[in-house]
Amino acid sequence: QMAIKFSLDWKFEGPAAPYLLAKKNGYFDEEGLDVTIDSGNGSVGAITRVASGAYDVSLADINSLVEFNASNPDRAMKSIFMVYDRPPFSLFMLKKSGITKPEDLVGKTLGAPVFDASRKLYPAFASATGLKLDDVTWESMDPPLREPMLVRGDVDAISGHYFTSILNLQAQGVTKDDLTVFQYKDFGMDFYGNGLLASPDMMENHAEELRGFLRGVVKGWRAAIADPASAIEALKEVDPLIDPALELQRLQMAIDENVVTPDTLENGMGLVKTDRMAKAIDQVALAFGFENKPTVGDVFTDIFMPGAEDRKIK
Amino acid sequence: MSKSFVELNNVRLRYSEGDDLALETTNMKIGKGEFIAVVGPSGCGKSSLLKLVSGLMPPSEGTVIVDNKEVAGPLKIVGMAFQNPTLLPWRTTLDNVLLPMEIVKPHRNRLRKNRAEYEERARKLLASVGLEGHEDKYPWELSGGMQQRASLCRSLIHEPDLLMLDEPFGALDAFTREELWDILQNLWMVRPFTVILVTHDLREAAYLADTIYVMSKRPGKILVERENPLPRPRDQEATFTQPFTDLVHELRSHIRDVRES
């Protein structure tokens, strides 16, 4: 058995349940792997954890990875498996603010942490919708402050992951009907989202184990899609404090909006399409403002991808 | 002289419950303006007695009455020179001597306005005990005897009605000591405040006091109360007279008896 340290992108929440389910159901054991799953702190941390070798595998936003590679060209890394085929990047407004289309954002105040992926990619959203960068002002704040500040009217809009903020807003008594949501994917922004990365050492020396790990991950997702409640049970075992109903909702949203997509239904999980990815890289480069754009091959590799059968969702 | 400006009625003291007595049943009556001296072997409770009278400590039993009021807390009319000089190390000698002026009414209200005048007074007092030129030194830059003299000045500066001196001349050579006897006697003759002087020097007691109390060994109590027959003012000549030497000898034999008891 080989020990693998796996860092999530975020805390133990619904979307993390499939990995925990995989472990619980012994899918990793079957591959001869002893996987430790640790909670994460955002994509930035997840990337550096793997880059530094502290973790073998992590889950992180591929767009952040592009940015990481741009600032550390000699230590560039590649994603080996795409999880969120269509990422949950979004902006949220209250209906009563009167904002119905992107142009209405001019002169408004937006709130989010500086490291929020949706905020970082906002320049791409702006250019896709014909806004100028300084049309809006940003207020920086810790993630849990976002939704209350929106509800109280301290900011006009917030950015965040769809399944995070919509549910957090629900907890504040704001229903979907009170909200206007701009999901980036609905504005012609064909990004990819969070995927798995492996440390250079793993990629070089443990290809087989990586492939096994990925098989286990897909099995976990498949089991979670088939029976989300059992995945939440696995989650609850790790973190007894979660609200199972809420996390179930969150997981279901991630499945429906981000994982089970036309592309993945057709090709199975994990792959990226070269032309779509290339376009995304263009937009990311624009958003982050760097010149020498990487190619698709620079940020993604399918050499550890399990066989097509093993990646089928259903 | 109305007897009983200071009055101790059946006073006993123990420092903490279960301890031995530090002071055995003690009765004393000191008149207003009287100058008394207390002598007795080391550890018999002389310093404790001063603390009781000044209200720094409550008696375990009995009552202390000063100026017709029972003493319940520190008095406001006291000047005290402790056995150790206890000067405040962050103040210069001058500022140490001025300390009572910052505390005691009415001076505290006048001090700011009349600072120069008060300083002048402190300097004069310091000069009278031989400390001119050392006013701006810190206490730790003074010798032991110099500290003691500064502490004496501090107890006198505000002209207290009740002066307590705990071996104020212990660290001084014979001549300085005798000079200070005269200075103290002069002050007292001009304005007769009440003085309680603790000392080991029997000649000192005989030279200065109206009444001399001899205390027993630990736990102390008053064994002998001796009026001093010598006329005032006394001077160095007087110390060579027969009544003086007799008195000293008598005290000496009292103390010997006390120690051997």
Place this chain on the structure above:
Amino acid sequence: MSKSFVELNNVRLRYSEGDDLALETTNMKIGKGEFIAVVGPSGCGKSSLLKLVSGLMPPSEGTVIVDNKEVAGPLKIVGMAFQNPTLLPWRTTLDNVLLPMEIVKPHRNRLRKNRAEYEERARKLLASVGLEGHEDKYPWELSGGMQQRASLCRSLIHEPDLLMLDEPFGALDAFTREELWDILQNLWMVRPFTVILVTHDLREAAYLADTIYVMSKRPGKILVERENPLPRPRDQEATFTQPFTDLVHELRSHIRDVRES
């Protein structure tokens, strides 16, 4: 008695640059096993002199030589009773007295094993100065004179070759004081260590010392060096003899001259 166990050559001291001198050019030669006394007016530099000899302070000019070596730092053969008792407040009286045993070789190596024996010795010493029963009290629970006696014990316990006493009996009554004179004299007769005694009591100097040095006013220097003609051992009777009173009178007149100069 080889002269010059302790030797001061043209020693001068000022506490900090620009200050006045605290000690004027001083020369001294003290033989091994000699008992000397230093007298002089308050503030003349007696305590400073002890600090120089013990190596606690370096002289500003000149050299101090002890046991044929120039003094460059604190000596290891010294027992010192400071002018203030300076007992450590977190230690009981007994532990304060045992302190030198924890520091000075060879005792420090033996202390743990022979703890009981050393404690016994400390208790005996404390008893000899009248402190039996107070061994387990903290210093602040002792009277001033009791603290001073404990401090004296601390300076003696390790039987130092060079003993420095800075007014060790200042806070004691005449009888306790004279008793302690005899105790000290006996110790010294049995094992003649070198003693430097600072005192204000001229009788004390005459009773105890082989040689008496009289110092001048601030800045002090040695004006008179007087051999003591009295034979040893001396006892209370001796203090009533003519040579004794003559010596005291002579010293007294020296000091008077000094003060008036």
Place this chain on the structure above:
Amino acid sequence: MKKKPNLSKAAPWLSAIGLFVLWELIVRIFNIPPYVLPTPSESIIVGWQFHEAIWMHAVHTLYTTLAGFAIAVVFGVILGALVGSSRAIYDAANPLLVGFNSVPKVALVPVLVMWFGIGTVPAIITAFLISFFPIVVNVATGLATLEPELRDVLRSLGATRTDILVKVGFPRAMPYFFASLKVAITLAFVGSVISETVASNVGVGYLMLSASSKFNMPLVFAGLLVIAVMGIAMYEIFNVIERRSTKWANRGNQTT
């Protein structure tokens, strides 16, 4: 003097209850929503609901805190002794120490995670890093303000520097040392908890972060209360030790 010992014993409880009542009233009167500030009653109820999980997290936090604190005490005393007894070391070390301490330790946690992974080790190290400084400062100050008269007692016996340090320096610095322990233990809790919020799956810090991301503010405050209680418990332990070992310094309090 020894009046009203019962009042004295009750005082901390009274003040704590007073605070809780005040807090409850403020929240209710101003109708503050729970996601801003929950009431203590809510927090306690929620805390009780999750008491098993909280217990597990609390034990873990206590363990990391004490481990880090223990290292901090040893290191802090040694460094404080060096800094307090030698001018040269003082000059050399002080700016570095101060600079290091002005930096929020939370910024260093990610670096620690790179080396030690998430979990216990970074939490222990953070607790250590955040809490040693007050000990150093106070021990050094205690030593530097040693009365020269006391030092001379030892010097006159030909004591070595170490002797002086051990026999008078440390005892004299004890009140300073204990004052700093009280500050340090609270900081150690802060250190382990913030490290847990950044990088851990366990501990009160993780619990609080996890709760706050779920907008369970009553649980967050339950976590805060648990830390507070543990902090008070540790503090009281030092208080007892302090009273025993520095009676001499507090002797003045008998008469007040």
Place this chain on the structure above:
Amino acid sequence: MKKKPNLSKAAPWLSAIGLFVLWELIVRIFNIPPYVLPTPSESIIVGWQFHEAIWMHAVHTLYTTLAGFAIAVVFGVILGALVGSSRAIYDAANPLLVGFNSVPKVALVPVLVMWFGIGTVPAIITAFLISFFPIVVNVATGLATLEPELRDVLRSLGATRTDILVKVGFPRAMPYFFASLKVAITLAFVGSVISETVASNVGVGYLMLSASSKFNMPLVFAGLLVIAVMGIAMYEIFNVIERRSTKWANRGNQTT
């Protein structure tokens, strides 16, 4: 005694440079990547590159820190005086204070933000909340360990409690007070910076968070260095004041 004053002046620089060189060497020898631990040279270069932005952020952080610290000093001294001079207040207030201090203040920033909005005010309050405790503890300890002999000097004059506090309590507690200021100022920096990381668009905390989200670790460390330098500068100011006002307590250092 006054030997080698130049060495003494140079010591802090030497040790700082020594640390930087060591750090640089370790990073280079072990080939530690910049996103784990950047070299000081990189940090300084990047810091210089962004020096205008850093300057602006640093000034803001300094301002909030000092504002919070000033409040902490006033409040801390008052509370310390109360706690240190009355047994009853000590009993009542201490557990609350300790409990409050064991809690990471970062958890309270969101509550403050809800009340005062994003930016300066929560940062000032956080700096205050995090830094007053050491002052309270040390002032209280300084007062409680006042030698009874010194107090009796004042009491024998019939001094009021306030007189005693002002004339002997505070002067005696000065060394303790300054020791705590040194701890408190560093904590105040920590407080304002963490508050800035939670909710602010300005300040070194914001700068560091923003840099870390862009994988610019050298800039993060440049921010840390800037805080460290500001902390040292403040510390030195107190040091100068301390030396002037507590000469008496440090008199023993002349001879060492």
